[in-house]
Amino acid sequence: MGRYIFQRICQGVVVLLAVSFICFLIFRFTGDPVLMLAGKYATQQEREQVRIAYGLDRPFYVQYANFLGNALKGNFGKSYISQVDALDTILERFPATFELALTAIFISLSAGVLLGVVVSIKPKSLVSRLIMAGSLGGISIPTFLMGILWVMLFAVYLEWLPPFGRGETVQIGPWRTGFLTLDGLKHIIMPALTLSGYQLAVILRLTRAGMREVLSEEYIKTAWSKGLSPFTVIVKHALRNVLIPVVTIAGLSFGELIAFSIVTESIFQWPGMGNLLLVSIFETDHPVIVTYIMMAAFIILAINILVDLLYAWLNPKIQYN
Amino acid sequence: MIKNILQSNLVYSFVRDISAIAGALVLVVFIFCALFAPVLAPMDPYDLTTVELSNSLMAPAWMDTGSLSFPLGTDDQGRGILSTILFGLRTSLMVGFSVVVISSILGIIFGMLGGYYGGILDAFIMRTADTVFAFSTTLLAILLLGIFQSRNIWTVVFAICIAGWVKYARTIRGSVLEVKENAYITAAKSSGAKDFRILFRHVLPNALPPVFVLMAVDLAVVIMLEATLSFLGVGVPITEPSLGMMISIGKNYIYAGMWWMVLFPGLTLILLVVAINLFSDWLRDEMNPKLALRS
Numbered sequence: 001m002g003r004y005i006f007q008r009i010c011q012g013v014v015v016l017l018a019v020s021f022i023c024f025l026i027f028r029f030t031g032d033p034v035l036m037l038a039g040k041y042a043t044q045q046e047r048e049q050v051r052i053a054y055g056l057d058r059p060f061y062v063q064y065a066n067f068l069g070n071a072l073k074g075n076f077g078k079s080y081i082s083q084v085d086a087l088d089t090i091l092e093r094f095p096a097t098f099e100l101a102l103t104a105i106f107i108s109l110s111a112g113v114l115l116g117v118v119v120s121i122k123p124k125s126l127v128s129r130l131i132m133a134g135s136l137g138g139i140s141i142p143t144f145l146m147g148i149l150w151v152m153l154f155a156v157y158l159e160w161l162p163p164f165g166r167g168e169t170v171q172i173g174p175w176r177t178g179f180l181t182l183d184g185l186k187h188i189i190m191p192a193l194t195l196s197g198y199q200l201a202v203i204l205r206l207t208r209a210g211m212r213e214v215l216s217e218e219y220i221k222t223a224w225s226k227g228l229s230p231f232t233v234i235v236k237h238a239l240r241n242v243l244i245p246v247v248t249i250a251g252l253s254f255g256e257l258i259a260f261s262i263v264t265e266s267i268f269q270w271p272g273m274g275n276l277l278l279v280s281i282f283e284t285d286h287p288v289i290v291t292y293i294m295m296a297a298f299i300i301l302a303i304n305i306l307v308d309l310l311y312a313w314l315n316p317k318i319q320y321n
Numbered sequence: 322m323i324k325n326i327l328q329s330n331l332v333y334s335f336v337r338d339i340s341a342i343a344g345a346l347v348l349v350v351f352i353f354c355a356l357f358a359p360v361l362a363p364m365d366p367y368d369l370t371t372v373e374l375s376n377s378l379m380a381p382a383w384m385d386t387g388s389l390s391f392p393l394g395t396d397d398q399g400r401g402i403l404s405t406i407l408f409g410l411r412t413s414l415m416v417g418f419s420v421v422v423i424s425s426i427l428g429i430i431f432g433m434l435g436g437y438y439g440g441i442l443d444a445f446i447m448r449t450a451d452t453v454f455a456f457s458t459t460l461l462a463i464l465l466l467g468i469f470q471s472r473n474i475w476t477v478v479f480a481i482c483i484a485g486w487v488k489y490a491r492t493i494r495g496s497v498l499e500v501k502e503n504a505y506i507t508a509a510k511s512s513g514a515k516d517f518r519i520l521f522r523h524v525l526p527n528a529l530p531p532v533f534v535l536m537a538v539d540l541a542v543v544i545m546l547e548a549t550l551s552f553l554g555v556g557v558p559i560t561e562p563s564l565g566m567m568i569s570i571g572k573n574y575i576y577a578g579m580w581w582m583v584l585f586p587g588l589t590l591i592l593l594v595v596a597i598n599l600f601s602d603w604l605r606d607e608m609n610p611k612l613a614l615r616s
Contacts, residue, residue: 011448140594142594143549148575259457
């Protein structure tokens, strides 16, 4: 097991190195960093000073080593636009994105598993058919369109919910939360529903498929014949075994969650990291883009390794050698 | 020849599956509309001489402020919604089919090489695939397109393919590993056939069926992804027609009650995706007899 963890971490480091190298290439070779740093109206002499000050006159590999060294210290340079440290700019937006993602994961896991169980117990009933039709919709309607349709229904037509923004927030230490005010909670409903939509449909289908398989196993028949309550049989005996792969796959699709959080934040003008990324792309603010990519890569790889280990821990049948 | 095709199992099951026929029919109609958009569309929404700003923001024809020359209304530039949808379908389908063809070819090559030769080559290809998979196609495409300075249809295709080959490589590799063990491969080897010949004559044809299913499923996914990218503003440029871009523009007008700019392209997109999904559901059941028996 220890050997496996070590291997996975080594792989992760190699991937991060590759990503950092690509990021470095972007930073160095798309657009002219000197022009960006010194400004459009700088004289030839000023440009030369900037070139030397930022080490852009040194050989390629020295520059990459510097870039890596700085990245390890969390220094990715300053945003071209705001002249503020790129990492700080992104971290400031982190709470908004985290709260949105957390709410969405909560919705998709709880609703997805619950509906999946309902559908698998009574597959022929009207309710089950409606749920399955809905899940087909969840897979066939792209996230961005779903979000706009929610806005049209709840914000424009019914006028129940605010159409964009994060609403009133409360600052607790470094963390700015929207969970503690009614206004903040109202603002998070539609974005969270939008972000959870795709994953909800996937989890529902996985739960249904797993439950159908498990419910026909011998040990479930034994449990029924012992006269146990339906709740005990379905939740304690069947669902437990189904949940392991469901949670694993949900965890492994974390990259997807980050991608769709960019889309969701763009629709609802949610002040998170995804929105910041899009703005930075339009303004070719490379330090911010590069920092975002490195951070996303790190988070995704770390979660992948954790999910893998969790899977092995929950399921003793799996052995990594 | 034609008689043989008509009597095959595939055709037999197809004509008895209503949803598959409906899906295929809608898809064919859409492809037809896309191919003949210049003829079918009431106007060319990207010809500056025919677009009049004074026609902007008109409602669909059956509403009070509508006009018969713009059946589904107009957008903020005075382009007819119906015409723009027809031209947008071209972009959707062109990106969709190009990506599916290119990434499946890439995936087949990498998957076959890895599965057949094994060893370090296999490990390298599969670890790369794992990494790409972890990042997800959508995220990689957004990031790649964010980096590109100039964007057109082909940069979008390129960005999606970079991430898109992975699914195909995994599927092909799996079937190659299975097929490789068969006696006829050993026979081909011992009769002195070259690796290239074995791969393309003996291994590939037997590993293909799951790839066809994947291509059908993938087409819907790619079309949604292109719309998403264009909606975010990192897809096709504003000078090209695209359903995602139309929805992105229309989004600014929903608060003013102008729903037609979002709803018509949106419904077109949903209909297209559902049609492809219905067709691919049938194809999956057909290509995988084990699955059909179970359900």
